[in-house]
Structures are given as structure tokens and as C-alpha cells.
Amino acid sequence: MATDEQLSAIKNSKVLMVGAGGIGCELLKTLALSGFQDIHIIDMDTIEVSNLNRQFLFRQSHVGQSKAKVARDAVLRLRPYINITAYHANVKDSQFNVDFFKEFDVVMNGLDNLDARRHVNRLCLAAGVPLVESGTTGFLGQVAIHVKGKTECYECQPKPSPKTYPVCTITSTPSKFVHCIVWAKDLLFAKLFGDKNQDNDLNVRSSDVGTSLEDSQDVFERRKDEDIGQYGRRIYDHVFGYNIEVALSNEETWKNRNKPRPIYSKDVLPENSSQWNGNVRKDGDVSAMASLGLKNPQDVWSLAENSRVFLEALKLFFVNRPKDIGNLTFDKDDQLAVEFVTAAANIRASSFGITSNSLFEAKGVAGNIVHAVATTNAIVAGLIVIEAIKVLQKDSNNYRMTYCLEHPARKMLLLPAEPFEPNKSCYVCSETPLSLEVNTCRSKLRDFVEKIVKVKLGMNFPLIMHGSQILYEVGDDLDADMVAIYSANLEKVLCELPSPVTSGTMLSIEDLQQEFSCTINIKHREEFDEEKEPDGMVLSGWTQPSAEKNKNEPAGNGENTSNALPAEETENATGKKRKLSDVSKATTSDGSGLAESGNHNQLESLDEDDDDLIMSDNLESLTKKKRPL
Missing domain, CATH: 3.10.290.20 (Ubiquitin-like 2 activating enzyme e1b. Chain:  B, domain 3)
Incomplete structure (x- = not known):
């Protein structure tokens, strides 16, 4: 039971939570039921159908509305007498400056990406406000506390490098289905439907080797008065047929590799199969699957079915969504975009002898979807509030970083560890060059x-x-x-x-x-x-820890650590020992971690754009002192 001192600290506090997704919904509810009276929420996202299975404050009727505002209204029905202020905005907007952060006693993160986490960390350091960081992925979760001058900041330990793939692998020698997804999403989809002025490593000039298909014209440009069916087949033949033949002309490349086979539309589909019937889904969104009578997203399509979906999706974009052309980026919640990318990736996979995947599986790879567990979010939200109350009471001796994972040897599900001191070599909080x-x-x-x-x-x-x-x-x-x-x-x-x-x-x-x-x-x-x-x-400097020191650390965010066991100790820059978990190397379905943008020599592997799936750090920092909560 809370003491009078705790209740007073809670009641008189002003707190900020960033993120109103899976963790955020649980956190807002827990804060309200714990007695907090003045809560501010920042979230730029709107509610999607895929959120409803775990973000319990939202309903079907809320789809398309602001997460922050709907969450506020839902919790006020439970506690109508408290003050909740919602901001449907990006935490990186100029209004949320250092002076804004100084208004709060503690900041709590329920974010989904490294960039926003780093930004909030720096604002909290500048404002001198404690930050409680969190993350979940499936059954795994963690909560960490960062207090300027007393504990390490969020950036004191280097984060895993984003998983990217060399352009030559993506464009010429794919060997995994994820390579085909990256090609379909970041190259083909972007070239057809995105910014026409962007740099793109896709081969777009068929005149490079003297073909008669196009004479020095960008093959992705639709010709004047060109039938949409003919245009789709021309694109199909170029990327799956002609470009493969060009690749095969370099015999050196295939000395130690299996050769791909060119695929042309006429060899897969009859000429009249490109006619568009104009079907749409019942909810009003255009869908190639609906047009073609394909109902089960977990079916693995044949080459012919993938080809039909490819052509149908392309036509639907140009016929039903012409205003979007030139401005689109891939969105896992855009059904037509997922259908197009799945079909394109599967056709390319067929060409290179790679196993095809269902739309359900392909969407998981393309959208970096790791299925969230509502219970984990609730546990992590509770741990955030526990640490926030310690901050309000200035109980720094009892601050804890807590990991939510199964520890067979200790028969524990929650592993608490004392926070580490600031890293003297951290360029963020120590000004190290x-x-x-x-x-x-x-x-x-x-x-x-x-x-x-x-x-x-x-x-x-x-x-x-x-x-x-x-x-x-x-x-x-x-x-x-x-x-x-x-x-x-x-x-x-x-x-x-x-x-x-x-x-x-x-x-x-x-x-x-x-x-x-x-x-x-x-x-x-x-x-x-x-x-x-x-x-x-x-x-x-700070960003390059030695390979020897980190040889036993987990490979990156979202790894399966359910079988974590104590491993050898290493020392951080302060000389304080930290235990490393012997983590299983089996990665989750995200496969990689954050992808770097603006890099034309490497391609983004996957986006981290779901709401509560990415761990805020590796599950690797466990001290000798572990006490059950």
C-alpha cells in the first residue's frame, strides 16, 4: 500500500509520457489508477485496425483518429476528475523544446524507434528531467531509468547497427526472401510510385545495352495514351525478364552461383489476363486480391497468381489512386502496397530459386512486424510507474533497470539490475570527441x-x-x-x-x-x-566498442532472449562490471533492426514502424546484484 509520502508525491507531480501505443495505453491507464493527477501525452500516430488487438483503449470506430486524444478521452471516463493533456504531434516538433520538458517531474517513453528515443534522451538531459525508458518485443521487455549525472543516459551504450544489405546483393545476387522484399519495397515500389527525383539503384535504362524496347526513355514512365495493361506488362517484362538477361550476360557473377531465369509475362499469363475489372473491397479500399478472388492471405500464391496480383495492383494504383502516384512510400497498413510488394518479391524469388512466401509472411518481413503481447506491455507499464514513483520520491538508492525475460536457472521472470554510472566516453552526456x-x-x-x-x-x-x-x-x-x-x-x-x-x-x-x-x-x-x-x-570513438569486448553481446534489437543465462563479465568505461546474457542467436521476424536512411550504398532492410515492438536496448546489461521485485 502506498504511503502518505508516495501519495503526496504522485498527486503533486506533473508527468509526460511519449507514445500512446501498446505500452502507452497500458501506461496511461496505470498512471491514472495510481493517483497521478496531471498527465501529458504526445503521439503523432493515428489508430489503425492492426492496433486493436492489444491497444485496449481503442475501438473499431476510432480507426483513423489520434491515438493521444482517443486515449485521453477513454481514460477520463475512468477518472473524470484528473487532468490529461493530449498532443497529436511529433515529439520532435519545435513546440516541445527544452523549456517544455522542464515543466515535468519525470518523462516516460513508450516509443517505437531509435531516432525519437535519442531525441527525448537529449531533451531530458538538457532539461535535467529524469527519463524512464521502456520497450517490449513479444514476451520480452525492459524498463531503464536515466538520471543526468547519476546513471548512464540512453545513449551511453552504443545501440546495434541497423541491418542493411549491399546494393549489389539486392539488385544482382539475392539469396534470401528478405533480399527480394527489400528490392520490391525500396527499389521497385519506390521507383514506380514514389518521388521520381529520388536516387534509385534500380536499372531503369533499357537502352544501356542497346535494346529496342525503349530508346533512351525511362522505362518506368508511362507513355502517352499507353493502355494501363500494356504498361504493366512492359514493366513486368523489363524487371523480371530483360534485367535478368542483362545480369546473366556477366558470366563472372555466376561462376559459383545458381543462375536466375528470366520471366516474361507472355510465358506466365495469356494476353487478355491484364484486363481490369474494377473490383474493390467492401470497406472501400482497392485490393488486387479482392479483384482476383484471392481470399486467404496465408496461402502461398503460384507464379501465375503472383503475376496477376502484380499487374492488378499496379493497375489499381494508376486507375483508383492516381493522385498518390509520385508521393507514396511503402506502408505496411496499405493493403494494395503490401499486395504489390508481396507479388513482386515472390516473382523475383521464383527467378532466383528462392522459396516464395504468403502475403501474411511477406507483410511481416516488409513491415517488421513482431506480434506484440498485451500482457508484456501491461507488465512493463507497471514497472515504468514503479520507477517513476521512485523518481518523485528522490529514492535514487532503489532505482532499477528491470528485464522481463525467462531466467530458467533463477526461476525468475523479472530480472532487476542496478543502473550503471554515466559512461565517461559517451559523446552525448560526457562531451567526449x-x-x-x-x-x-x-x-x-x-x-x-x-x-x-x-x-x-x-x-x-x-x-x-x-x-x-x-x-x-x-x-x-x-x-x-x-x-x-x-x-x-x-x-x-x-x-x-x-x-x-x-x-x-x-x-x-x-x-x-x-x-x-x-x-x-x-x-x-x-x-x-x-x-x-x-x-x-x-x-x-564511442560508437565502436572493440569486437573482443563485445563478442558475447546479443546481435541486436528484438532477439529471442527467452533462454538467457548469466555469462561472462565485461567492464564498461567506468570500470564497473556488467553481466552479459548468453543470448540465443535466433532473431525475431523483424530480422534486422533500424535501417539507415539516406544511404545509397546500402539499402534499408526493414522499417521499425510498429508501435511497441522494438526493445530500447539489448537485453545484455545484468549486474551481479539481482533482486526479485
Whole structure:
């Protein structure tokens, strides 16, 4: 039973929760029932049908509405006398600045992606507000507490590198079904329905080797007055037939590999099968499966069925959704997009002798879906509230990181561990300089901004300085002349900038929104391994723990740790020992972890865009002192 001191701390607190999905729904309910009186929620998402099996505050009638606002209304029916403020917005919006965060006594995360987690971590550090971090994946979960100066911050330990695949594997030599999904989603779908000006490694010029199909015209452009059925077959024949023949012409590639077979539409379907019948699903959404009478998403389609779905989905996009063409990105909740990508991936898989998958399975791979467990979310939400109450009471001696996993040897499901001290080599909370190896005579400032500053360092509005010289800045208050100067700088190689960046240069990078800054020491390097170092840059220091020290650590987010056992000890930068779990190497259906954007030498493997599926860190940090809660 709560003491008078606890009840007073709870009642007089003002708390912020970020995320109103699987964890967020449970967390809001638990906060309200625990006596919290002033709760603020930020979530940018709207409710989808796929959320309803575990996000219990939502109903079918809420689909399409704001998660934050619907969650608020639902909980107010339970506790109408408390104050709940909902923001249907992105936590990275400018209104949620450091001053906003300073209003709260504790911040609680129920987020689904690394980028947002890093952003909230930095704002909490700048505002001096404790952060309770959490994550679940299936039956696994964890809660960690981060207090500036007392515990390590969320970024004190390097996060697993995103799983990506080299372009040559995706475009030329796929060997797994996931390779076909990445090709269909990130190349073909993006080229047909996305931004026409984007860089795309798909072979789009049939004139490259003198074919007569198109004379130096982009084959993906629909010709004037071209029948939609003819257009679909032309695309089909190009990507599954002609491009495979081009690949086969390089005999070196296939000396030690099985050769793919070209597939042309005329060999699979009769000519009249491309006629469109205009069927739509009962809910109003166009569907190739509905048009073709395919009902079970768990059936594995034949090559002919995949070909029909491919052509039908393409036609439905152009006939029923013409306004979307040119602006689409793949969305796992877009039925037609999933149908198209599944069919395209299966046809490519057939060509390369790879086993086909059902739409249900393909959607899981393409959308990074790991089926969530509502009970795990509820347990984790309860643990978040326990740690939040400790924060409000300033009970720092009893802070705990808690892992929700089965521990056979100890017969425990919850493994608590004392939080670690701040990592002295963390570039976020200790201001330790980083090092970047880069060819300063070849790499442009744009490469540095996109691949390092935004992706690796997670900055949203960077300011880059060399000494007192500003090389690049982002902001609404910049005049046109400054915007033009910084835009021009982006296209210059590093050594040709107004203040040249060469070996030994120390760059200062700052994000004013996050009130976060760091320094990077530049080291010139001539050559890079295109396969192992596709960025052409290597960031080191905090981000590169030694392979020897980490050889027993789990491979990444979302791994199956249900059989975790105590393993050997290693030391972190503070000299404090941490136990590593002997984690099973069988990954969940997400397969990879966060995919890096803006990288044209590697392709994104999978998106992390479901709401409560991604662990906030590896389940690998267990100390000697473990006490049941």
C-alpha cells in the first residue's frame, strides 16, 4: 500500500509520457489508477485496425483518429476528475523544446524507434528531467531509468547497427526472401510510385545495352495514351525478364552461383489476363486480391497468381489512386502496397530459386512486424510507474533497470539490475570527441550531413562549425542569401569548403533544438572497403566498442532472449562490471533492426514502424546484484 509520502508525491507531480501505443495505453491507464493527477501525452500516430488487438483503449470506430486524444478521452471516463493533456504531434516538433520538458517531474517513453528515443534522451538531459525508458518485443521487455549525472543516459551504450544489405546483393545476387522484399519495397515500389527525383539503384535504362524496347526513355514512365495493361506488362517484362538477361550476360557473377531465369509475362499469363475489372473491397479500399478472388492471405500464391496480383495492383494504383502516384512510400497498413510488394518479391524469388512466401509472411518481413503481447506491455507499464514513483520520491538508492525475460536457472521472470554510472566516453552526456575517417578530397559536405550528422548522431537541425566559420546551418530564421550559401556548401567536397576540412580539422556540431553539441576530429583516409564500409566514412570513438569486448553481446534489437543465462563479465568505461546474457542467436521476424536512411550504398532492410515492438536496448546489461521485485 502506498504511503502518505508516495501519495503526496504522485498527486503533486506533473508527468509526460511519449507514445500512446501498446505500452502507452497500458501506461496511461496505470498512471491514472495510481493517483497521478496531471498527465501529458504526445503521439503523432493515428489508430489503425492492426492496433486493436492489444491497444485496449481503442475501438473499431476510432480507426483513423489520434491515438493521444482517443486515449485521453477513454481514460477520463475512468477518472473524470484528473487532468490529461493530449498532443497529436511529433515529439520532435519545435513546440516541445527544452523549456517544455522542464515543466515535468519525470518523462516516460513508450516509443517505437531509435531516432525519437535519442531525441527525448537529449531533451531530458538538457532539461535535467529524469527519463524512464521502456520497450517490449513479444514476451520480452525492459524498463531503464536515466538520471543526468547519476546513471548512464540512453545513449551511453552504443545501440546495434541497423541491418542493411549491399546494393549489389539486392539488385544482382539475392539469396534470401528478405533480399527480394527489400528490392520490391525500396527499389521497385519506390521507383514506380514514389518521388521520381529520388536516387534509385534500380536499372531503369533499357537502352544501356542497346535494346529496342525503349530508346533512351525511362522505362518506368508511362507513355502517352499507353493502355494501363500494356504498361504493366512492359514493366513486368523489363524487371523480371530483360534485367535478368542483362545480369546473366556477366558470366563472372555466376561462376559459383545458381543462375536466375528470366520471366516474361507472355510465358506466365495469356494476353487478355491484364484486363481490369474494377473490383474493390467492401470497406472501400482497392485490393488486387479482392479483384482476383484471392481470399486467404496465408496461402502461398503460384507464379501465375503472383503475376496477376502484380499487374492488378499496379493497375489499381494508376486507375483508383492516381493522385498518390509520385508521393507514396511503402506502408505496411496499405493493403494494395503490401499486395504489390508481396507479388513482386515472390516473382523475383521464383527467378532466383528462392522459396516464395504468403502475403501474411511477406507483410511481416516488409513491415517488421513482431506480434506484440498485451500482457508484456501491461507488465512493463507497471514497472515504468514503479520507477517513476521512485523518481518523485528522490529514492535514487532503489532505482532499477528491470528485464522481463525467462531466467530458467533463477526461476525468475523479472530480472532487476542496478543502473550503471554515466559512461565517461559517451559523446552525448560526457562531451567526449569523436573521430571520423573520411576522404576529404572526395566526400561532399552533403555526405557528412546525411550519413553522419543526421543518421549516426541523430541531429535534426544541425549547425556545423569549423572554428568560428559556419559551414552549414538549418533554421527558419535564415535569410535567402544564407540558405543559398549553405546549400552551395553541401555540394562541395570537404577540402574545398570556405574553411577547408582536412586531416586534423576539429568540427563542432550542434543541434539547437536538442541543446546538444559534440566535436569530431577529422582524419583523412584515401580508400575504403565498399562492401564493409559502404558509407566511405568510419565514425569511431564511442560508437565502436572493440569486437573482443563485445563478442558475447546479443546481435541486436528484438532477439529471442527467452533462454538467457548469466555469462561472462565485461567492464564498461567506468570500470564497473556488467553481466552479459548468453543470448540465443535466433532473431525475431523483424530480422534486422533500424535501417539507415539516406544511404545509397546500402539499402534499408526493414522499417521499425510498429508501435511497441522494438526493445530500447539489448537485453545484455545484468549486474551481479539481482533482486526479485
